[in-house]
Every structure is written in C-alpha cells, then in structure tokens.
Amino acid sequence: MRFDVITLFPELFAPFLSHGINRRAFESGLVDVRLWQLRDFAEGNYRRVDDRPFGGGPGMVMLADPLYRCWQAIRAERNEAEPAPTVLFSPLGQRLAHPVVTGFASGQGAILVCGRYEGIDQRFIDACVDAQLSLGDFVLSGGEIPAMALLDAVARLQPGVLNDAGSHQQDSFNPALDGLLDCPHYTRPEVWHGPQGEVAVPEVLLSGNHARIEAYRRQQRLHTTAQWRPDVLQQVRAAGGLTRQDEAALRAAGA
Structure with a gap:
C-alpha cells in the first residue's frame, strides 16, 4: 500500500x-x-x-x-x-x-x-x-x-513487522479480545522491590495452567476496561461481546 x-x-x-x-x-x-x-x-x-x-x-x-x-x-x-x-x-x-x-x-x-x-x-x-x-x-x-x-x-498490522505474528491480536480494542482493553503484563523479577515494598507477580501467571491464565487475563481485561474506559465496555456489551461469566465477574468486582 x-x-x-x-x-x-x-x-x-x-x-x-x-x-x-x-x-x-x-x-x-x-x-x-x-x-x-x-x-x-x-x-x-x-x-x-x-x-x-x-x-x-x-x-x-x-x-x-x-x-x-x-x-x-x-x-x-x-x-x-x-x-x-x-x-x-x-x-x-x-x-x-x-x-x-x-x-x-x-x-x-x-x-x-x-x-x-x-x-x-x-x-x-x-x-x-x-x-x-x-x-x-x-x-x-x-x-x-x-x-x-x-x-x-x-x-504494525502488516505481516512480518512485529516479532510475533500474533502480537497485535492481543492489543487493546482488537476484535480478537471482543474490543476490550488489554490486561496488565508482568516480567522478571518475580518479586519487585518497589517504593511500596515487595510486589510479587500474580501467582496464576506462574502456574503453567494455560486455561487458568487465560481466564485470569479475561477477568483483568474486563476490570481494566470497566475502570478506565466504561464507554468501551458499554460498546462491547451492546455488541454482544460479554458472556454471562463476564457479567458475573463484573458484578463481583463491583463494576
């Protein structure tokens, strides 16, 4: 192009x-x-x-x-x-x-x-x-x-540009994530010594259980979107992008 x-x-x-x-x-x-x-x-x-x-x-x-x-x-x-x-x-x-x-x-x-x-x-x-x-x-x-x-x-959406071909599929607003915002990300060290003391990576991300990890990330995407862009959450809901489990997770979080 x-x-x-x-x-x-x-x-x-x-x-x-x-x-x-x-x-x-x-x-x-x-x-x-x-x-x-x-x-x-x-x-x-x-x-x-x-x-x-x-x-x-x-x-x-x-x-x-x-x-x-x-x-x-x-x-x-x-x-x-x-x-x-x-x-x-x-x-x-x-x-x-x-x-x-x-x-x-x-x-x-x-x-x-x-x-x-x-x-x-x-x-x-x-x-x-x-x-x-x-x-x-x-x-x-x-x-x-x-x-x-x-x-x-x-x-960045062109083939071969990003190191991981599926990287942009995890971006905020991507239809692959139903248009939700992306979830928080973590890397080494497992425990970071920050200004408020020791902060560990969420245990589920170290579990090796891919189903649990994906469920956790979905929940985090929902919470992040509700917190920072409630307008986007409403658009996703109106488009039928939220499941019953999603709605239950949002209610449990008070969102």
Whole structure:
C-alpha cells in the first residue's frame, strides 16, 4: 500500500520512518510512504502557501492552489483506476479508532493532507478531501503527528513487522479480545522491590495452567476496561461481546 503525505515539514518524518520496529514496514515497502513538500507547488519568489482569511480574524489560511497542484501531481503519479481516498487531519474529523486503522491496513493507502496555521481553504476540502480524521478533542499545530500516528498503527498490522505474528491480536480494542482493553503484563523479577515494598507477580501467571491464565487475563481485561474506559465496555456489551461469566465477574468486582 502507498501513502502520499502532503506536508510543509517532511523532515519531521525522517526519524519516524527509520527507527523502531515499524521501520521494517517502511523500509521493505510494505507501507510505501512518499513525502511531498507543499512549497514545491507554490508560486512566486517566496513560495507562499498561506494568506490572511477573508472576513478577518486571527491566523493564516493555507491556499487552495498549491494544495491542488500537489494533489494533482500525486494523482497523476499514482495513476489508479480507483483513486485512493484523500484524508485531511482536522479537529472536525472522525476520531481515529481501531476499525478505521484496520480499514487502512487492508486497503490501497491514501493521500494524507497535513494542515497548518488556522486552517485550509474550504474550497480545496470540498473538492478533494474524502475524509477527515482527528486524534481527539484537542488542537495540534499541524497534521504531521496524526499522520505519523496513522502510519504507525497501520504499519504494525502488516505481516512480518512485529516479532510475533500474533502480537497485535492481543492489543487493546482488537476484535480478537471482543474490543476490550488489554490486561496488565508482568516480567522478571518475580518479586519487585518497589517504593511500596515487595510486589510479587500474580501467582496464576506462574502456574503453567494455560486455561487458568487465560481466564485470569479475561477477568483483568474486563476490570481494566470497566475502570478506565466504561464507554468501551458499554460498546462491547451492546455488541454482544460479554458472556454471562463476564457479567458475573463484573458484578463481583463491583463494576
């Protein structure tokens, strides 16, 4: 799959694409990321990409013309029978969630538009943007961080990227876990000498009894989801993802 990123700061992506376990996806081409410097498509001596907003007000607005020329160049190079979607990162957008990521992870890729300043000329959005995505109900200085978040989430779902092929199946929100949050994890030493004294690993995890371990982890996923994301628990319940045993465990825990 191929992702074309329209940005004023392509240099921000260099360390992201070359470090960490997900670099396997980028270096191998499983996730082909191409960066497009928007100023290369601006005109004039100053390569201007923004101007003051009509109607007054603070900030600057990104010009439609450089964005459109860059977008056209990407479309021409991709030359797809069915064009990939164009995505703008914006506080107005749908929140980036696991189902959205899995959709991109199994698709052809996308053109990612990283906005800056006060916003983008609405005429470009109306003409070229298919979807808007947001990381949450807050405002960032630009779309580069959300773009990297999407690329990171997509890359780790590609075959051969993670050391354990089934690792992402245990992730929070994964359908393999009915959409629940992940459970707590422990490693060596078996007894940790922390600020509150000795803390041992839960005995069940050392038992070697895989059925008991899985039952324990399921219970912990339920408790964690109820504690930290009750909204997610309600979604799982509404989708029929909770068994009678699950409901009994939640009642016993006072959740």
